[in-house]
Amino acid sequence: MNAAQTEWNTARRQIVGNAASIGFAVAMYGVSFGALGTTTGLTIPQTMALSLLMFTGASQFTLVSTLASGGTALTAVIASWLMGTRNAAYSMRMTPILKTSGPGRLVAVQLTIDESTAMGLAQDEDAFEGRASRLAFWATGLSVYLLWNLATFIGAISVSAIGDPKSFGLDAAIAAGLFALVWPQIKSRTDLTVAFGGALIALAFTPLVPPGIPVLAAALVSVIVGWVTSRRLS
Template identity: 45%
Template sequence: MSREPPHGFLGHVKRPSSPGVTAAARQGMSVAVATGLYGISFGALAVVAGLSVAQTAALSLLLFSGGSQFALIGVVAAGGSPVAAVATSTLLGARNMLYGAVVAPLLSVQGWRRAAAAQLTIDESTAVAVGQRTPEAVRAGFWTAGIGVFVLWNVFTLVGALAGDALGDPRAWGLDAAAGAAFLALVWPRLAARRAQAVAGLAVVVTLALVPVTPAGIPVLAAAAVAIVVGLVAPSAAATGKVGR
């Protein structure tokens, strides 16, 4: 669920030409349809990875973060441990915490609405929300995208899971290749900055080096560890010119 992540979400997002509530809601709905549709691929791949239809549906209902869901089933499919699966999924979900900190003051909700807003805080709802100009439009965009993606993502996850269940040999359908393509599509819009490209290269090297010598799931976590080190020690973009974020 992350074709258009709100990179550097404090003001770097393109502003839409129409600032109104209707425009925000329309934008939210179109994002919801586009995102919801690929719940089909998640549902099918999750079943192929070895999850039951119920477990697949539970992930979309409860975890509700596309990248994390794909990551969890990816580690499971590769034969990784439960700890590696949860750790990978959770690390990928860490960015939702940053999104929450950005949208919370814009939404200013309390009680159960705050819990609902938290569950709906993902790439798409945040991107639509921060792209609006008025507080009313921000709220309309967030809730329309959030609820829209949630409903459609869950419906299409179920469709995909039932279809995947009926498919038979996943290799004959190329579904094992579809998983790699899904991750590539998720990372593609995040590779614009040069520093991101450098970290991507490091991740490739680390993963290829560790796959033959470590249990499944570990190479992915090692790549994340390298990124944490780079993120913490690298000089700031402001100090070195435009090397990315």
């Protein structure tokens, strides 16, 4: 075995190991999501369908919590789409690296989420003729897909039996879970402005319009601040 092969074997083991541990970390969210889905009125198959077919955590949490707060199906769907827009940016970034086509492309697209993209981009793009980036993406995507769905199932079946979810503090758990999702994304003063702006607009609209709409209204803050700050930058 030559030196390059040995080096690749070492890198490969490390990448696969990292991918597995990310899968396990994400599984914690998956259990929470499964529990949330079934306590807010979705059936176990519906909750599973979200993890299998939508497979993008923030959109799934958005859809379910919008329905839970009394929003209509349509507002919940639109909110989940808005939340999923960043995946378009991810797959644009990953496509030239993955060099997939046909059915492989269709699978890669489904696995394009925060974690797989972050892991794929964390590797040196030219390392091992791009094999490191591709392996990191695929290993992370598959590991997260498998464990996310398994965890959703465990969460969904374990709480569908409990009584009043409020007595277990599940409503507060949803708020905290969403908060934990947004917390690491707030990295600048602008981000913080957008976060507070979004929250305040949503609360201001709550008494005035049906549930679900206030959250969509909050998206305007991102559009306005994004427009203003990108003009300032250019």
